[in-house]
Amino acid sequence: MENIKIKQVMSAVFDIPVESISDDASSDNIENWDSLRHLNLILALEEEFNIVIPEDEVGNLLNYKLICLIIEQQL
C-alpha cells in the first residue's frame, strides 16, 4: 500500500504519470529529478506519511527501492 502511495507522491513531485514510475526509478531515468525536486520529494513524503526523514537519510533516497526501504524504517 505504502509503495503505491510512494509512487503517487513521486508522480506528483516529478510531474509524470504514475504508470511511468517503475521499481527501478531513479534520477538516472526521471529527467525532472533534480536537487530542488529532491527536497520537494522529501517534504512531500514526510507530509504523506507523517514522518520526519532523518537528516543523514536525506541523501540516501536515491531511487524508488531505497525510498520504500527508508520510509518503511520510519513508519
Place this chain on the structure above:
Amino acid sequence: MKKYNEINIGDKETLSHTITKTDIEKFVQLTGDDNRLHVDEKFASTTQFKKPVVHGMLGASFISTIIGTKLPGDGALWFSQSLEFLLPVRVGDTLTVSAEVLKKNDKEQFIELKTEIHNQNRQIVTKGIAKVKLIEMEVAPAEVEQKEVGPKTALVIGGTGGIGKATCIQLAKDGFNVIIHYNKNKTLAEEIKTEVEKYKQKAIIVSADILNDADIKEMISKGIRAFDKIDVVANCAATVIPNIKFQDLVWTDFLQQIELNIKSTFIIIQTVVPEMIKNGYGKIINIGSLSAEKPNADWSHYITAKSALIGLTKSLAFELAPKGIRINMVTPSLVNTELTADIPEKIKLLTAAQTPLRRLALAADVAGVISFLASNKSDFLAGENIRVNGGQVML
C-alpha cells in the same frame, strides 16, 4: 625470416629472371639513367658492344631480391656489397642470381654472402660479396607462450565460494584445466568439477585446510601429480567478515583475518613457486578488497589484513617477476555472493545506487578479470591491482 642460428655456412639460394625491354624502360624511368649505351640501339652499334647493354645495377638489383626474400629473407639489413661487372648483359638474357653463405660473424650477428649472377650460358656476368645483418624480431613473450602445447592448469583456492566457483567455470571456458580446492563442501566441489568438464577441460577436486601447512603442501602436490604443473593460482578463499566495533576487537579477530589472508597466501605461494620457477612461468592472483581504499567502520581487522595483502602482492611481484612469475591482484567492490547475503538490503541498494555503473559486482565480473590475469594476455602485468568496482574508486 631465418634466424641467425638457423643459417649455416654453405646455405645457398637462387632465382632466375629474363631481362626484357620493359625492364630497361622501367629502370630508366625510376633512376633517370638513360645513358644511350643502354637505350639507343643506333648509338650502341657504334660502340664495341654493338648492341645496347643492360644497366649493370639492374641485374645487381636482383641480389637485393634474393637477400630480402630468400637468404635470410624478411628483415634482412643489407649493409655492404662489392660488385664486379664482368660481362655485358643484353635484353633477352636469362640471369640466374645466387647467394651463398661464406662466413658468419657471431659477435655482430651478420653473414657474408658470395653473390653471383650467371647468364644462360653459365658465364659469370657479375660477382661480389654481400654483408647482411639479421635483425632480431621483437616478439612479445605472450606470442611465444601462445605457441605452448596443451592447456594451462589453474589452482583455484576457495573454489566452492561465490567468486571461486565463477572463477573455476570462467577458467574452464577460457581453456584451463582446473584444480578445485574446497574446505568442506565436497558436494559443491563435485558439481563444479562436472561443470568444468562440460567445457572439455580436466578438473580435480582437492580438500585442504589452508591454515595448515601440511594440507597446503599435499594439495599442491596432488595438483602437480594430476597435471604435471600448476601455471596459475587464484586465491579466492574468503570468510564471513564480522562487524566488530574497534573497542570490542580482540587480537584474535585480527589474527583470524591475517591468517586467512596473509599466512595461507604466503604458504601457498612459497609452496607453488619452486614449481613455477622450474617452468619459468607462473601467475598468482590475489583478491583484495575495495574497503582497503575506501574503508568502512567495524572492519578494521579485515581491512588491516587486506591492506597487508596489497603489500605482500607488490613485494612478491617485484621479487618473483624476474623469474617469470606474475603476481597481481583483483579488487572487487561489494560482490553479490552467499558471503554477503547477510549484509542489509539497504546497504546493498545504497552501494548500487552510488556506483556509477548502478549495480553491485557479480562473481562473474571478478572471475572475468581473474581469467584475464591468468591468461597470457596479461603477461606484462606484475604487481598490478585491477579494481572491479563499477567506477566507485577511480585512481
